[in-house]
Amino acid sequence: MGTAVTHAPAMEDLTEDSEPRHGPVNSAGSAALKRRGRRENLAGYLFMSPWIAGFLLLTAGPMAASLYFAFTDYNLFDAPRWIGLDNFSEMFADPRWRHSVRVTLWYVVVGTPIKLILALGVALLLAQKRRGQAFYRAAFYAPSLIGASVSIAIVWKAIFSDDAAVDRAQRFLGFDAGGWAGDPDMIIYSLVALTVWQFGAPMVIFLAGLKQVPRELYEAADVDGAGKLRQFWNITLPMISPVLFFNVLLETIHSFQIFSSAYIVGGGAGGNACGPADGSMVYTCYLYVQGFENSRMGLASAMAWMLLIAVALVTAVLFWSQKRWVHYEEDAR
Amino acid sequence: MQQGRNVERRTVLKAAGASLAVAGLGATATACGGGSGSGDGTVTIRYAWWGAQDRAERINRTIALFEKKFPKIKVKTDFQPYLDFWKKFNTQASGGNPPDVFQNAIGFLRKYDAKNVLLDLGEQVKAGNLSMEGFRAGLEKFGEIDGKLLGVPVGSNSMALVIDKPVYTRAGVKPEMGWTWDDFDEAMKKIRDRTGRAGDSGMYGVMYLYDLYLRQNGKAFFTEKGLGFTEADLTDWWTKAEKGVRAGLYADARKVAQIKPKSALSAELAGSEFTWDNFTVRYTSEGKSEYGLAPIPTTDGKKTGQYLGSLMLSASRRTQHPEEVAQFIDFMVHDPEVAKIMGYDRGVPATQAQYDAYRPTDPVNQAIAAYEESLVEAGVLETITPHPAGADICEAAFLRIAEELALGKRSVDDAVKQFFTESKTALGS
Helix, strand or coil: CHHHHHHCCHHHHHHHHHCCCCCCHHHHHHHHHHHHHHHHHHHHHHHHHHHHHHHHHHHHHHHHHHHHHCCEECCCCCCCEECCCHHHHHHHHCHHHHHHHHHHHHHHHHHHHHHHHHHHHHHHHHHCCCCCHHHHHHHHHHHHHHCCCHHHHHHHHHHCCCCCHHHHHHHHCCCCCCCCCCCCCCHHHHHHHHHHHCCHHHHHHHHHHHHHCCHHHHHHHHHCCCCHHHHHHHHHHHHCHHHHHHHHHHHHHHHHCCCHHHHHHCCCCCCCCCCHHHCCCCHHHHHHHHHHHCCCHHHHHHHHHHHHHHHHHHHHHHHHHHHHHCCCHHHHC | CHHHHHHHHHHHHHHHHHHHHHHHHHHHHHHHCCCCECCCCCEEEEEEEECCHHHHHHHHHHHHHHHHHCCCEEEEEEEECHHHHHHHHHHHHHCCCCCCEEEEEHHHHHHHHHCCCECCCHHHHHCCCCCCCCECCCHHHCCEECCEECCEEEEEECEEEEEEHHHHHHHCCCCCCCCEHHHHHHHHHHHHHHHCCEEECCHHHCHHHHHHHHHHCCCCCECCCCECCCHHHHHHHHHHHHHHHHCCCECCHHHHHHHCCCCCCCCCCEEEEEEECCHHHHHHHHCCCCEEEECCCECCCCCCCCCCEEEEEEEECCCCCHHHHHHHHHHHHHCHHHHHHHCCECEEECEHHHHHHCCCCCHHHHHHHHHHHHHHHHCCCCCCCCCCCCHHHHHHHHHHHHHHHHCCCCCHHHHHHHHHHHHHHHHCC
């Protein structure tokens, strides 16, 4: 409908003005169309209004405010005091901040690839027709529905504590390393395990991608005598590369934002640490500590913007790299 | 057809308008939430505290009593665990919407006074809505900062060594008033050797205990403006800690980290723990063993450096009902029935009237009373030293960095440096 209005030539406007009511049928029709178009736009905006209001009040407004706070010393109580780039220089000089960056990067770099490889592997298995296929898909997908919840994080901590499931399994296999939840160096891997366990979401996207690959390509490859591995490498992977790119992008950004599971598994109960010796002090947790426990909202805002910039840079690099390895169908033809 | 579609459009527009109206209504509804007065003269005040479910049930019963006696005042309640409480309070207070009356402690008085959050209750005392008469042991002075009455004590407590009684008996250790740090070290060894359990849960990270140790040596953790000890002092304290952790005298920090928020004592990882004496109430409900109180070790055989700590009730400066808030606090600290309900949950009652009204019958509360009385008899109690703004952040950093030391993630020198750096930022010096 909207397009009909925009395509109406300017001349018709004149006709409408001179003969508003009694003009030719088609001209009156176009005026009515136009009115209807406007009303439809209005209705559209009215329907969107709760969302627009929410976006302006709850997202855009606070973001603008936090951009301002990032350059101020703001403790929530006194008026923000402009300090220029001091927050950023303090941040870079703070060993705890650097530690949180290291922990987060490690989590992203280790967790994301494992999760995606597992998701793709299982998707390949489930793409073939077999009995109970729907059940398996649902079963593998389920963890990603509940994985972000607080209760799962609490259970996770219990599983990785001393004398719990993981510790016992380790001892059964012959090494006594203790539970991961109390180990400053291992606790981050329990979080990696938690994110890997939620591979169901990217798996479903991979499954959708695999369905799009034309079967005749495999048939042709079979005729040419290509093995399964070769087929995967030369047909499947290039054909699903847009889906792979989408998953890499989504999971990377998602990983950078890890908060609640780290906060809960780290059990910030004593002091303002997160995990033993800050073992699970990921970036957002430290941001939270600075903002809400130490009441340093200016510094916390600066940290938030730093994270945004970092994620934007990583995203930009991924987009730049896709030219080299992502094949869209248009290119193929 | 055309007609029908127009009607549809109209309905659509109406529906869209309605959804906007609903969103708008939602906004006004939240905006109205702040009001607390109503037509018939009934006033609602908001009361928030930190604590567990057990404390909440007791407090709710005292509020029911209060509302019966003051039918024109309604009390809305809110509670969280300690750390969450302050996060929520910070957010509310900075948004200009703090609870009218709330639980407070000495370490926060200066901090929130500097931020103009606390009401000077002195005015209400003059107006006769709040009595500061009848407090025990000079407690009426506890909430006074620079001549302003910022908090009214509800109870007093003091640091103690909370012990797992059967473990101490099995190890053959009997702590007595005036025992020294050497005796204490010896006791830790005996417990480790004879019961196979660490003697202590992690005394090296307890700011209030280190404060006592410093006071025994003529110093203190805080001065008016900053830290009251040197890097060399802390190096000594944490060097001893590191040795103790390695020797198994103190609980394995890795295990302690996993059982949080449960305490290492009630989780049977250690035979004792330095903390506030009223914590035995909590540990008894948390753990399976029997818990008792032992005196703080001394340097010279006499001085423990102890002082009374206190939980208080404070009012916010923003309250629209200072009179009702003062009446509420007055009721909570003086009414004998309140004492019978609360017991020693927030320490030994602050006023003589409440102290007399509640005579404990169970062994846990009896032990607390006996312990507090023994301190008075021994004459070891001194006056409290100030807690500057930022003291709470220093306390958290002290605990966290000590834990990192115990986990082997920091050397002693590194830990000391880190603590001094962080506390300088927190104390703004």
